[in-house]
Amino acid sequence: MVRELMKDPLSIIVIGVAGQGNVVTSFLICNALVNEGYRVTFGQSYPAQQRGGPVINYIRISEDIQASPIIPEGRADVIVAMEPVEAMRMLNQYGNPDVITMVNPRPIQAIDTTGLGIKYPSVDKLMKDITALSAKTWVVNATEEAQKLGNPIMANVILVGALVGSGILPLDRKVMEPVLRERFPKALDVNMEALDKGIELVKQ
Amino acid sequence: MPDIDINSPNKTLMLMGNEAIARGALEAGVGFIASYPGTPASEILPTLAEVAKRRNIYAEWSINEMVALMNAVAAATAGIRSMASTKQNGTNVAMDFIATLMSNGLRGGAGLVLVNADDPGRRNSPNEQDTRSVAKMLDIPMLEPGDFQEAKDMTRWLFELSEELGCLVMLRTVAKISHTRGNVTLGELPSREQTAHFDLVPKIPPVNPVDLHARALEKLDRAKEMFETSPFNHYIGPDIPELLIISCGASVLHAMEAVRILGLQDQIGVLKIGTIWPLPEKLVEKYLKKTQQVLFVEEVDPFVERSVMELTAGLGPSGPRPIFYGKRSGHIPSCGELTPDDAISAIAKIMGITYQSRDPEYTEKVRTASQEGVILRPGTLCPGCPHRASYWALHRALKLDGREGFATADNGCMSAGYGPSGYFVAKIGGAMGGGVGLADGFGKLKRFGFAQPVIGGVGDSTFYHAGIPALLNAVWNQSDFTLVIYDNSATAMTGFQPHPGIGMTAMGEQGKIIAIEDICNAFGIRVEVCDPFELEKTTETILDVMRDEGHGPRVIIMRHECELQRARRESTPYEVFIDPDKCLGESCGCDRLCVRVFRCPGLKWNEITGKSEIDEVICCGCGLCVDICPQGAIEKKVMVTEEKVQEETPQW
Numbered sequence: 111m112v113r114e115l116m117k118d119p120l121s122i123i124v125i126g127v128a129g130q131g132n133v134v135t136s137f138l139i140c141n142a143l144v145n146e147g148y149r150v151t152f153g154q155s156y157p158a159q160q161r162g163g164p165v166i167n168y169i170r171i172s173e174d175i176q177a178s179p180i181i182p183e184g185r186a187d188v189i190v191a192m193e194p195v196e197a198m199r200m201l202n203q204y205g206n207p208d209v210i211t212m213v214n215p216r217p218i219q220a221i222d223t224t225g226l227g228i229k230y231p232s233v234d235k236l237m238k239d240i241t242a243l244s245a246k247t248w249v250v251n252a253t254e255e256a257q258k259l260g261n262p263i264m265a266n267v268i269l270v271g272a273l274v275g276s277g278i279l280p281l282d283r284k285v286m287e288p289v290l291r292e293r294f295p296k297a298l299d300v301n302m303e304a305l306d307k308g309i310e311l312v313k314q
Numbered sequence: 315m316p317d318i319d320i321n322s323p324n325k326t327l328m329l330m331g332n333e334a335i336a337r338g339a340l341e342a343g344v345g346f347i348a349s350y351p352g353t354p355a356s357e358i359l360p361t362l363a364e365v366a367k368r369r370n371i372y373a374e375w376s377i378n379e380m381v382a383l384m385n386a387v388a389a390a391t392a393g394i395r396s397m398a399s400t401k402q403n404g405t406n407v408a409m410d411f412i413a414t415l416m417s418n419g420l421r422g423g424a425g426l427v428l429v430n431a432d433d434p435g436r437r438n439s440p441n442e443q444d445t446r447s448v449a450k451m452l453d454i455p456m457l458e459p460g461d462f463q464e465a466k467d468m469t470r471w472l473f474e475l476s477e478e479l480g481c482l483v484m485l486r487t488v489a490k491i492s493h494t495r496g497n498v499t500l501g502e503l504p505s506r507e508q509t510a511h512f513d514l515v516p517k518i519p520p521v522n523p524v525d526l527h528a529r530a531l532e533k534l535d536r537a538k539e540m541f542e543t544s545p546f547n548h549y550i551g552p553d554i555p556e557l558l559i560i561s562c563g564a565s566v567l568h569a570m571e572a573v574r575i576l577g578l579q580d581q582i583g584v585l586k587i588g589t590i591w592p593l594p595e596k597l598v599e600k601y602l603k604k605t606q607q608v609l610f611v612e613e614v615d616p617f618v619e620r621s622v623m624e625l626t627a628g629l630g631p632s633g634p635r636p637i638f639y640g641k642r643s644g645h646i647p648s649c650g651e652l653t654p655d656d657a658i659s660a661i662a663k664i665m666g667i668t669y670q671s672r673d674p675e676y677t678e679k680v681r682t683a684s685q686e687g688v689i690l691r692p693g694t695l696c697p698g699c700p701h702r703a704s705y706w707a708l709h710r711a712l713k714l715d716g717r718e719g720f721a722t723a724d725n726g727c728m729s730a731g732y733g734p735s736g737y738f739v740a741k742i743g744g745a746m747g748g749g750v751g752l753a754d755g756f757g758k759l760k761r762f763g764f765a766q767p768v769i770g771g772v773g774d775s776t777f778y779h780a781g782i783p784a785l786l787n788a789v790w791n792q793s794d795f796t797l798v799i800y801d802n803s804a805t806a807m808t809g810f811q812p813h814p815g816i817g818m819t820a821m822g823e824q825g826k827i828i829a830i831e832d833i834c835n836a837f838g839i840r841v842e843v844c845d846p847f848e849l850e851k852t853t854e855t856i857l858d859v860m861r862d863e864g865h866g867p868r869v870i871i872m873r874h875e876c877e878l879q880r881a882r883r884e885s886t887p888y889e890v891f892i893d894p895d896k897c898l899g900e901s902c903g904c905d906r907l908c909v910r911v912f913r914c915p916g917l918k919w920n921e922i923t924g925k926s927e928i929d930e931v932i933c934c935g936c937g938l939c940v941d942i943c944p945q946g947a948i949e950k951k952v953m954v955t956e957e958k959v960q961e962e963t964p965q966w
Contacts, residue, residue: 127691129932137495144328144497151567152328152495155437162694162735162915175574176461178567179494182575182654184672195689202684206672218932219918220691221735224909229921231687239683243676253931262931292316 113280115148119172121181124269125200126192127218129161131266134293135190136167138270142281142289143171153179162221164196171279188278189244190269192252193218194236201243211244212272213237214265216253248276250311256304264304271308283309319365321503329498331465331491335429336361338469339397340369342425343504346389348374348382350779351808352401353438354489355431359399360811363820370508375811375820378746378779379404380411383428387415387482390426392510395473399429402443403725407746407780409448412482416452417526419481419533422517424508425473428454429485431492434613435651438489438807440725440744442649444615446486449591453530455537456484456591457546460566462496464588468546470501475540479533480518486590488613490564490651534592541589542596549601551583557664558605558636559584560598560622562612565652569611572657576669582661593621602626602634609660610640613652639664694735697916698877698936700802701728702735703846706912706942707872708769708798709737710849711856719767719860721798722756724749724781726773726807727876728800735913740771747772747780750797754784757793757867767860770797770867775805775813777830785867789837792866796859799830799869802876810879830871840868847874849941877934886935888950890916890928896947899925904944912942 124139126132133154140152153168170177186204190212191197197213205211215237222228241247250272252265267290274281286305294301316327318337329337335358339347349359363373372389376382379400386396400408405428412428420426430448433439449456457472459465469485476483521529541547550570551558559582561569566586573582585601587593602608602622610619619640626633639645645660646652655671662669695702712719723731723740724747731740743749753770772781777799785797805811812818817827834841842859844852852872859868900906908926909919916933917926926947937950 128693129696140495141328144326149497150328150495153490154493161696162692164691176463176496176567178571178654179490179496179564180568180653182571182658182671184677185575195687195691198684198687202680202688205676205680207676216931219915219929220689221694221913221915222692223689224906224919226906226910228689230689236687239687243680243683257931 115171115173115280116278117187119170119175119177120188121186122169122171122188122190123181123186123200123204124167124169124190125196126165127196128163128165130192130218131263132165132167132192135266135269136169138267138286138289138293139273139279139281140169142285143279145289146280146285148172149174149176151177151179164199166200188212190273192265192269194233194240195231197240198236201240205243208245210246210278211240212248212250212269212276213240214250214252214269216251248272248312250308252308255307255311259300259304259307264301267301267304268308268311271305272312273308274305275309275312317365318361319369319503320500323500323502326497326499328495329462329466330357330493330495331459331462331487332357332431332493333361334462334465334498335469335485335487337498337500338466339427340365340503341466341501342470342473343395343506343508344371344397344473345394345508346372346386346396347398348376348385349399350376350379350382350404351775351805351811352379352404353808354433354492355399355401355404355429356808356811358429359820366821373820375813377814378407380408383408383411386426389510391421391423392512393423394508394510395424397427397429399431401439402430402432402445403439403441403746405430405445405448412448412454413452415482416454416530419518419529422480422513425476426482427469427472427476427485428482429469429487431487431489432614433489435489442614444613444617446590446617447615449484449486453534454482454484454591455479455534456486457588458486458563458590459491460563460586460588462491462494462498464546465491466498468588475537479537481530481533488563494564538592538594541592541594544589544594546588547586547594547597549583549585552580553604555583555605556581557607557609557661558601559609559611560587560618561585561610562587562590562618565611565613565657568652568654568657571654572661575654575658576661576667578661578665581665587618590618593618593625595625598622598625599629599634602636606636607664608636608638609645609664610638611646611652611657611660614649616641616648692733694913694915695727695730696877697914697932698934698938699727700846700872700874700876701730701800702914703849703874703938704798704800704852704872705731705736705739707846707849707852707856708739710853711860712739712769714853714857715767715860717765717767719769721769721771722749722752724772724776726776726805727802728771728773731771737911743771746776747784749776750781750784750788753795753797754788754793754867757788757795758791760794768795769860770795772797772799774799774801774803774815774830778814782833785834785837788867789839794863795867796856797867797869799871801830801871801873803873804876804879806876806878810876834869839866841871842869843871843873845874846872847938877936881934886953888935888937889953890933890935890937890940890948890950892926892928893947893949894923894925896945897925898945899923902945908939908943908948912939914939
């Protein structure tokens with residue numbers, strides 16, 4: 111094990127809208143943690159193979175406990191949100207005064223937000239509220255940076271990089287490389303580039 | 315992740331519960347496995363199919379779950395350790411065969427395991443069902459894993475149990491084990507050559523048919539004896555607990571967490587039952603004697619709760635008489651997926667303590683912020699989904715026809731037909747093949763004055779699974795309706811497994827392709843094939859076929875590949891954009907047709923410009939919306955195919 115956990119079990123939520131690829135974010139992190147000798151539970155709540163709905167990943171990390179696949183209400187230590195409304199949704203259910211939030215500010219509309227009845231909330235106000243409700247907030251422009259790399263889906267690996275770079279997890283670039291190699295045997299370079307971009311974004 | 319068949323005993327991997335089950339089967343030397351796709355059981359078979367050739371295993375996606383189990387029984391009887399895997403609905407499909415099988419028992423041969431994955435909360439299912447009751451009804455020895463390690467270890471041991479008892483045995487899991495990942499330490503892989511042979515004289519001698527049930531019950535008694543000392547049941551807690559929690563499955567993890575969070579490890583003990591049927595009564599009695607209060611933490615039915623109450627009643631007045639808390643007392647919810655919070659609130663209530671998950675001031679602040687900051691995000695068909703095109707055409711055809719026509723729906727992605735992304739065209743359905751059988755029934759009601767056109771609906775995989783007998787019935791009895799078969803060339807909702815229309819088998823070999831139109835043509839009925847992306851033509855075809863009444867059912871096959879499957883191979887076909895000069899926005903008479911009615915998630919409304927836009931992050935470039943804009947403001951540009959940067963691992 112690289113170093114001690116901030117807390118045991120450490121409870122992390124990785125949330126995205128179906129199609130954003132947050133399951134891959136969690137998958138990469140959890141695999142690296144198991145390789146490092148931690149006990150990990152990676153639970154999910156999601157709709158079937160369809161789009162639009164929120165996909166919640168619950169990650170529990172411990173030195174010795176196989177924790178529940180669901181984080182109890184108000185007990186997330188870290189919330190990683192690929193979308194700002196989803197960050198707020200998770201803070202409402204799992205947030206607390208000590209929570210660390212990492213958020214990609216790029217909004218994704220819901221199919222109901224046609225400007226007639228339901229309106230997508232103001233992103234500025236959302237980001238202000240998220241910051242006020244978190245002990246520490248990292249704003250990571252993951253989608254924007256992923257588009258620069260050629261594909262918005264890479265936002266998921268950029269967020270892995272941001273998590274690794276932030277020091278929240280007992281992981282570093284070196285232990286992520288073999289995990290990325292296994293997951294993306296044919297596209298390692300561009301995914302490593304995304305990982306490095308994420309690390310760089312939180313260092314700024 | 316390394317390959318599931320690495321022979322590295324004691325190595326620890328992160329495995330999904332379903333992968334752990336597959337690994338357990340490998341460690342037991344499984345030789346034959348058959349299944350039909352169904353979430354949350356879907357990954358068990360593909361995990362084995364991927365390594366099948368080099369492990370000398372036969373793995374098959376069967377046409378339905380009953381056929382899958384029949385296949386596995388044949389192989390087991392011929393001496394090959396065999397397994398079938400299903401979700402709860404699949405077990406129902408196979409039920410008649412399971413009942414006969416439990417009555418007859420096995421003739422001898424090798425072990426036979428049926429894995430059933432239940433879906434508490436029915437996230438991916440048409441119903442919520444607790445299949446543990448099947449064990450009780452049909453006398454099936456059943457285990458349920460409490461974590462990922464047990465999912466593997468139990469599967470491996472179940473083959474031995476089946477051979478010892480000479481009957482089918484079951485592993486029951488829930489979504490939060492099957493679809494959750496955690497640490498699994500590997501065991502050894504056997505190197506066993508298996509030869510199949512059917513012994514004409516059965517190893518287990520037959521009994522008089524009158525005695526069959528008695529023999530099945532004897533097997534259950536033997537299982538109970540073995541379960542009394544099973545390592546899959548264990549107790550953690552003080553010698554004399556103030557409160558005893560009895561739990562099984564994923565609920566064990568929630569219960570343990572609740573005790574830890576409340577800091578009551580010195581007062582509360584947890585008896586975890588892995589051998590859920592038959593109940594190890596002596597073991598349970600031993601722990602009941604140590605406490606005055608018992609709480610049952612289990613999902614869906616009060617299965618263990620009732621078994622333990624029954625046991626206590628049978629022990630009489632001199633036996634243990636604790637107070638029971640659980641579903642009956644209202645401490646634990648009777649439906650839906652349990653959470654650690656359910657266990658926490660039950661324990662807090664019994665122990666008379668107050669639990670606060672967080673600072674109430676924070677709760678107040680976050681609730682206020684969420685009132686404005688959180689919107690509902692209903693699920694929808696994916697961008698580029700061919701069902702959106704089919705439903706759009708169907709929606710228009712039914713409106714143009716104007717006789718209050720309606721559609722039925724079947725299982726799978728096309729169940730979106732009930733909701734806004736299917737334009738509410740589907741009104742009724744249920745179970746595999748229900749979209750055909752129900753339409754068949756409506757098609758016979760003319761004699762009662764029924765004058766509405768009926769459009770039956772079924773997906774391609776479901777048509778093969780259960781739609782064919784219903785269509786056959788409709789042709790025979792000349793039922794008057796139109797059947798639409800939504801052929802997206804995949805069993806999409808469960809993860810893109812192949813089916814007979816594709817011809818590829820689970821092991822990646824070319825099987826025989828059985829085209830849907832060939833089957834329908836054999837019935838001698840009218841069959842049309844459309845690409846739903848040709849919206850105009852498809853709408854006209856629907857109108858024409860639905861009005862071709864009076865001579866039995868006719869079929870329209872709407873054929874267009876699932877976008878998610880296509881996107882695994884190739885990049886975006888078009889770049890789609892909206893010309894802001896042509897989009898008239900709020901002043902157009904269309905009343906936001908594209909975002910309000912058509913509702914592809916790739917289209918969004920820009921509040922500032924008051925016009926529609928493409929969300930380039932979501933849009934998959936299918937180009938379907940180009941044809942719906944009355945102003946022709948949505949345009950597409952052909953793209954050069956590019957290599958994908960995050961290739962997906964094929965799941966089958």
